[in-house]
Amino acid sequence: xxxxxxxxxxxxxxxxxxxxxxxxxxxxxxxxxxxxxxxxxxxxxxxxxxxxxxxxxxxxxxxxxxxxxxxxxxxxxxxxxxxxxxxxxxxxxxxxxxxxxxxxxxxxx
Amino acid sequence: xxxxxxxxxxxxxxxxxxxxxxxxxxxxxxxxxxxxxxxxxxxxxxxxxxxxxxxxxxxxxxxxxxxxxxxxxxxxxxxxxxxxxxxxxxxxxxxxxxxxxxxxxxxxxxxxxxxxxxxxxxxxxxxxxxxxxxxxxxxxxxxxxxxxxxxxxxxxxxxxxxxxxxxxxxxxxxxxxxxxxxxx
Ligand SMILES: [Zn+2]
Numbered sequence: 001x002x003x004x005x006x007x008x009x010x011x012x013x014x015x016x017x018x019x020x021x022x023x024x025x026x027x028x029x030x031x032x033x034x035x036x037x038x039x040x041x042x043x044x045x046x047x048x049x050x051x052x053x054x055x056x057x058x059x060x061x062x063x064x065x066x067x068x069x070x071x072x073x074x075x076x077x078x079x080x081x082x083x084x085x086x087x088x089x090x091x092x093x094x095x096x097x098x099x100x101x102x103x104x105x106x107x108x109x
Numbered sequence: 110x111x112x113x114x115x116x117x118x119x120x121x122x123x124x125x126x127x128x129x130x131x132x133x134x135x136x137x138x139x140x141x142x143x144x145x146x147x148x149x150x151x152x153x154x155x156x157x158x159x160x161x162x163x164x165x166x167x168x169x170x171x172x173x174x175x176x177x178x179x180x181x182x183x184x185x186x187x188x189x190x191x192x193x194x195x196x197x198x199x200x201x202x203x204x205x206x207x208x209x210x211x212x213x214x215x216x217x218x219x220x221x222x223x224x225x226x227x228x229x230x231x232x233x234x235x236x237x238x239x240x241x242x243x244x245x246x247x248x249x250x251x252x253x254x255x256x257x258x259x260x261x262x263x264x265x266x267x268x269x270x271x272x273x274x275x276x277x278x279x280x281x282x283x284x285x286x287x288x289x290x291x292x293x
Contacts, residue, residue: 001235008181009165009247014235016250062250064165064180 002077006060007068007084013060021057023047024069025089051075055089058082071095116275117217122286130225130289132282135218135267139193141186143176143200145207153207156199157186166245168259177246177259185246185257185269216257217275219268221282225289226264232285233278234258238266251278 081098246259
C-alpha cells in the first residue's frame with residue numbers, strides 16, 4: 001500500500017483515502033474573455049504530461065477533505081514531497097531535502 | 110434518531126472467550142458537523158461548552174460532550190441526545206460565521222472492544238490501527254465505506270458510519286469476528 005503524506009493531517013495515510021486531481025499550479029486566467037480560443041483551449045486541456053517529476057494536485061477525500069499539492073515521479077510513482085495548496089512550487093533544493101528526510105517507517109495515523 | 114430504518118438496533122456480536130472481541134451497536138448520541146474558520150475556534154468552544162481541539166485527529170471531551178477535529182475547518186461534535194437542541198441554540202447565538210448541521214440521524218455508532226479489537230479493524234482498514242493514539246480519531250475507509258474511527262481506549266474503538274453503509278460494515282465485522290474466534 002502506497003502511503004501519502006497529507007500536509008494538513010501531517011500524517012502518512014493510505015493511498016485509498018486520496019483522489020488524484022490533475023496537474024498543479026495551473027492558474028485560471030484573470031480575464032477569461034480576453035483570451036483567444038486557442039489560449040482558452042490551452043488553459044483547459046493542454047498539460048505538460050512529463051516523464052519524471054510532476055507537480056500535481058491530490059485531495060484527501062476520505063480524510064480531512066482538503067486539496068493539496070504533491071511532487072511525484074511519474075516513472076517510479078515515488079512521492080518526493082507534498083505541500084499545502086497555495087504554496088509556491090518547491091525548488092529543486094527543497095525537493096531534494098524533503099526526499100532525504102522521508103521516513104515512511106514513522107507513519108502515524 | 111429515526112429508529113424505523115436503523116440497521117443495527119440493539120445488535121451485538123458477542124464473540125466468545127476465544128475471540129477476545131465484542132462488537133455492539135453504540136448508544137444513540139447527538140451528532141453535529143461544525144464548519145468554522147480555525148481562527149474562531151475559541152468562540153466555538155465556548156458555545157459548545159467544551160474547548161475544541163486545534164489539530165486534525167485531536168479530540169477533547171468533558172461532561173459527556175466530545176469534539177473531534179476532522180479537517181482544517183471541520184469538527185464532529187457529539188453529546189447526549191437530550192442536549193441536542195441546547196447545542197443548536199448555543200451556536201445560533203454565535204456571532205462568528207459558521208455552519209452547524211445536525212447529522213445525528215445520518216450516522217450510527219459501532220463499538221469494537223477487546224484485546225482483538227485492533228486486529229479486527231485491521232482486516233478492513235488500510236492504515237496502522239495499532240499505531241493510532243488513544244484519544245484520537247480520523248475519517249478513513251473501512252473496506253469501501255467511509256467511516257470516522259475513534260480510539261477511545263487501548264482496546265476500545267468506535268466506528269461512526271452512515272446508516273446506509275452500516276449493514277456492510279456490520280457484515281464484515283461479523284465475518285472477521287468469526288475468523289478471530291476460530292483462530293484463523
Ligand atoms: Zn488530510
